[in-house]
Amino acid sequence: MSPNALALVELLIRERRALFRFIARYLDPASTEDTLQNLYLKASSVPGDPPILEPRGYLYRMAYHHALNRSQAEARERRALAEFAADLGELAADGEATALDQAQLREITQTILALPPQVRECFVLNRYLGLTEREIAARLGLSKSVVGKYVLRAALLVQQQQQGGR
Structure with a gap:
């Protein structure tokens, strides 16, 4: 671990409660913890060159940007889910969906909403916004394989829900 990373990790450990309160201004408690x-993870991978002259300011700036990115991602997810729900509503309004299909769509929507936040976000970004696993991984700071596993897990749960509803 580089000297910069070591200094940031030690500072993060010492100021964890204050950082939690700082981040909680922007996010809900579960997202704050994540x-x-x-x-x-990000602080532990900071390179050693150039040296960070003000580690506390650097750490809080990192925290702010992580919280901002997470908040924006959650807003995009909410918009995508709202669009998805609107699309479902249009189907019902057009009379194309039967009562059974409507109930099944509600159950699938509930299944998606019940997914863990990061799994749901990966699934929605992939299936409804059309982002690739690589784009999602870069956006969320995850590995491509983790994103693939999350999308697959969500897709399997949705598929099970569809098969269970028939």
């Missing part, structure tokens, strides 16, 4: 964990 963001803190991601911040630890």
Whole structure:
């Protein structure tokens, strides 16, 4: 671990409660905890050159940007889910969906909403916004294989829900 990374990780550990409160201004508690964990991973991989002259300011700037990115991603996810729900509503309004199909669509929507936040976000970004696994991985700071596993897990749950509803 580089000297910069070591200094940031030690500072993060010492100021964890204050950082939690700082990030909580922008996010809900679960997202705040996830963001803190991601911040630890990011801080531990900071290169040693050039030296960071103000580690506390650097750490809080990182925390702010992580919280901002997470908040924006959650807003995009909410918009995508709202569009998805609107599309479902249009189907029902057009009379194309039977009562059984409507109930099944509601169950699938509930299945998607019940997914863990990061799994749901990966699934929605992939299936409804059309992003590739590589784009999602870069956006969320995850590995491509983790994104693939999350999307697959969500797709399997949705498929099980569809098969269970028939």
